[in-house]
Amino acid sequence: MNQHRIPVYRPDLSGNVKAYVNECIDSSWISSRGRFVGEFESAFAAYIGVEHAASVCNGTVALHLALLALGIGPGDEVIVPTLTYIAPVNAISYTGATPVFVDSLRSSWQMDPEDVRRHITPRTRAILAVHLYGQTCDMAALAAIAREHRLFLVEDCAEAFGSTYAGRHAGTFGDIATFSFFGNKTITTGEGGMVVTNDKTLNERARHFKGQGLAAHREYWHDVVGYNYRMTNIAAAIGLAQLERADEIIARKRDLAQQYARRLAGLPIELHAEAPDTQHSYWMVSILTERAEAREPLRAALAEAGIETRPLFYPVHTMPMYARSYRKHPVAEDLAWRGINLPSWPGLSGEQIDHIAHSIASFCSRSA
Known part of the structure; x- marks a missing residue:
């Protein structure tokens, strides 16, 4: 690392x-x-x-x-x-x-x-x-x-x-x-x-x-x-x-999401959007890859660049103790297999965001 x-x-x-x-x-x-x-x-x-x-x-x-x-x-x-x-x-x-x-x-x-x-x-x-x-x-x-x-x-x-x-x-x-x-x-x-x-x-x-x-x-x-x-x-x-300091922290996290949106614009990446008539607090800034198969390679590339990420939560109905009456939930499953949480702490610097965005862009260009 x-x-x-x-x-x-x-x-x-x-x-x-x-x-x-x-x-x-x-x-x-x-x-x-x-x-x-x-x-x-x-x-x-x-x-x-x-x-x-x-x-x-x-x-x-x-x-x-x-x-x-x-x-x-x-x-x-x-x-x-x-x-x-x-x-x-x-x-x-x-x-x-x-x-x-x-x-x-x-x-x-x-x-x-x-x-x-x-x-x-x-x-x-x-x-x-x-x-x-x-x-x-x-x-x-x-x-x-x-x-x-x-x-x-x-x-x-x-x-x-x-x-x-x-x-x-x-x-x-x-x-x-x-x-x-x-x-x-x-x-x-x-x-x-x-x-x-x-x-x-x-x-x-x-x-x-x-x-x-x-x-x-x-x-x-x-x-x-x-x-x-x-x-x-x-x-x-x-x-x-x-x-x-809550107002300050929330404002910084919302600004962080806006910075990500600007830097990732034009890439084959979808950011978790703010719904109408709501304020998204962006506890985590999250993205979707175009294909589920790209998620783990992108995470591996970011880890190689020194960037920690997390996958979206696995749908709970797929876990052994809750799969007794298993049925498909296609939207949740699609989101879960394609989603990534990016670094989202309020003290993240512009230089660090640039590094993350550049690493994502480099991966996308190699995978095109």
């Missing part, structure tokens, strides 16, 4: 991160109590425009907690896109419910509302909309389907912090929504997540389950089987410092 080693992601930990973390250490408030937990929750809720936000230790448990709060369990079906990271599908399985996979829209890569309609059965309890790579789902269509069939609507916004649909933030359309703050997310706490809702009862249920099922008015008395899903004060301190 040569000297131009460019990772696919690197968090930006500037701002008040060190000062806030040092305050936790100096005060000895390093676990799940301390001022930063409540401040981060309140600030996050205000930023995206919801009433309630409950912090948790990672994005996967946020999904589990959201489904628990809704009472999802054995015998229920939850509709979910197959083109997704595996976490939302696993969270459905944790509850004992059955994930039901649907295909994607070719235009936006998000779950196809008409395919959602086709998969509703008497056992369907919820639609779990995953906002993929920073683009939002068609929330008007999904919300209408949920109302028509009296289904819960859950939003997985792990990849969509800062994304908007019709002027509203992702996470404000469903009954309940979740976020991830893993190290490669737009804002990070290292590991962490958030469950958000406008429903007071759902917020109380989520908080009850995440704190070991501790009863509200009796010390060390537990009245449900709960979980230790709490966020630490140190993680919340990092999150609050990150949130203070």
Whole structure:
């Protein structure tokens, strides 16, 4: 590997991160109590425009907690896109419910509302909309389907912090929504997540389950089987410092996508486009090769040039534990076999983008 080693992601930990973390250490408030937990929750809720936000230790448990709060369990079906990271599908399985996979829209890569309609059965309890790579789902269509069939609507916004649909933030359309703050997310706490809702009862249920099922008015008395899903004060301190710079980080990531678009124009490469009436936060800048057979050779050429990439997520219905009732989802499969995530961290320089674009152009010219 040569000297131009460019990772696919690197968090930006500037701002008040060190000062806030040092305050936790100096005060000895390093676990799940301390001022930063409540401040981060309140600030996050205000930023995206919801009433309630409950912090948790990672994005996967946020999904589990959201489904628990809704009472999802054995015998229920939850509709979910197959083109997704595996976490939302696993969270459905944790509850004992059955994930039901649907295909994607070719235009936006998000779950196809008409395919959602086709998969509703008497056992369907919820639609779990995953906002993929920073683009939002068609929330008007999904919300209408949920109302028509009296289904819960859950939003997985792990990849969509800062994304908007019709002027509203992702996470404000469903009954309940979740976020991830893993190290490669737009804002990070290292590991962490958030469950958000406008429903007071759902917020109380989520908080009850995440704190070991501790009863509200009796010390060390537990009245449900709960979980230790709490966020630490140190993680919340990092999150609050990150949130203070959220607008700056999102603007830099959107500019990064625009720079890629300019430099890759004219090549046989398709960038993940911003859908109408949305703001794509470009958690990952992603491209499609013309043919599936070109994807891995292009990735190998970029690796040789010192550039790390990732493939798009493999459709979950193709994985052994979820292939019991295998069926084709042609759009999701086509996208997955042709897609690549490019380096997408906000500190990526123009020189580095030039190097990536030049490497892609060189590969395309050799393969023509």
